[in-house]
Amino acid sequence: AAGVIQSPRHLIKEKRETATLKCYPIPRHDTVYWYQQGPGQDPQFLISFYEKMQSDKGSIPDRFSAQQFSDYHSELNMSSLELGDSALYFCASSLTTLGEQYFGPGTRLTVT
Amino acid sequence: EDQVTQSPEALRLQEGESSSLNCSYTVSGLRGLFWYRQDPGKGPEFLFTLYSAGEEKEKERLKATLTKKESFLHITAPKPEDSATYLCAVSMEYGNKLVFGAGTILRVKS
Numbered sequence: 413a414a415g416v417i418q419s420p421r422h423l424i425k426e427k428r429e430t431a432t433l434k435c436y437p438i439p440r441h442d443t444v445y446w447y448q449q450g451p452g453q454d455p456q457f458l459i460s461f462y463e464k465m466q467s468d469k470g471s472i473p474d475r476f477s478a479q480q481f482s483d484y485h486s487e488l489n490m491s492s493l494e495l496g497d498s499a500l501y502f503c504a505s506s507l508t509t510l511g512e513q514y515f516g517p518g519t520r521l522t523v524t
Numbered sequence: 525e526d527q528v529t530q531s532p533e534a535l536r537l538q539e540g541e542s543s544s545l546n547c548s549y550t551v552s553g554l555r556g557l558f559w560y561r562q563d564p565g566k567g568p569e570f571l572f573t574l575y576s577a578g579e580e581k582e583k584e585r586l587k588a589t590l591t592k593k594e595s596f597l598h599i600t601a602p603k604p605e606d607s608a609t610y611l612c613a614v615s616m617e618y619g620n621k622l623v624f625g626a627g628t629i630l631r632v633k634s
Binding site: 416443445447453454455456457460462467468470500502504506509510512513514515516517518520 | 555558560565566567568569570573611619620621622623624625626627
C-alpha cells in the first residue's frame with residue numbers, strides 16, 4: 413500500500429539558513445499534518461491543511477510557514493534556522509479531517 | 525489544558541510475559557483515542573482508533589480498550605519484535621490535531 417512520502421530524509425543546515433521540507437500524502441488523502449519531534453520527546457503538532465486551506469494551528473514558530481498545493485502535497489518552509497530546530501519532522505495524512513492519521517518516515521533536520 | 529499521560533515510562537518483559545500499557549487523558553471533548561507504534565528514527569505506525577467507552581479492538585497480540593478516562597494496550601505473549609515505543613494520542617471535538625503522550629518504551633527479551 414502507498415504511504416506518505418517525505419523529502420529529503422536528512423537535511424543539514426547552518427544557523428540562520430532556510431530549509432524546505434516536502435510531503436506527499438497517501439493518494440486520495442486530502443488532509444495533511446506537520447509534527448515536530450525533538451530527541452526523546454513525543455511529536456508536537458505544528459499545522460494542518462484540508463483542501464489547501466489551513467485547518468488547525470499548533471505551536472508553530474512565526475519563522476515557519478507551510479502550504480498545501482492543488483495536488484495535495486505540502487511544503488514546510490523554515491527560515492532563520494536555530495540550533496533548537498534540530499528535530500525529526502513528520503508529515504501525516506488522513507482521508508478527511510476526521511480520519512486516522514498515517515505518518516511518513518520523517519525528515520531529520522540538523523542545524524549546526 | 526488537554527493532557528495525555530502514559531505509564532509506565534519503560535517496560536521490560538520476557539518473551540511470552542503478557543502485560544498492559546496505560547494511557548490516561550484529560551481533555552475537553554474527546555473525539556478519538558489513537559495508539560501508535562514507533563521504532564527509533566521512524567514515523568509512528570498507526571495501530572488502533574477508539575471512539576467510545578467500552579470499545580475494544582484487536583490486532584495480532586495487541587488489544588486496545590477504552591474507558592471514559594483511560595485506555596489500555598494489552599500485549600499478550602509478546603515477542604522480541606514487539607519491542608518499540610508505544611504512543612497514545614487523542615483528538616478533540618474542536619480541531620484535528622493529535623495530542624500525544626510521552627510514550628512507553630517496551631523491550632521484550634528472548
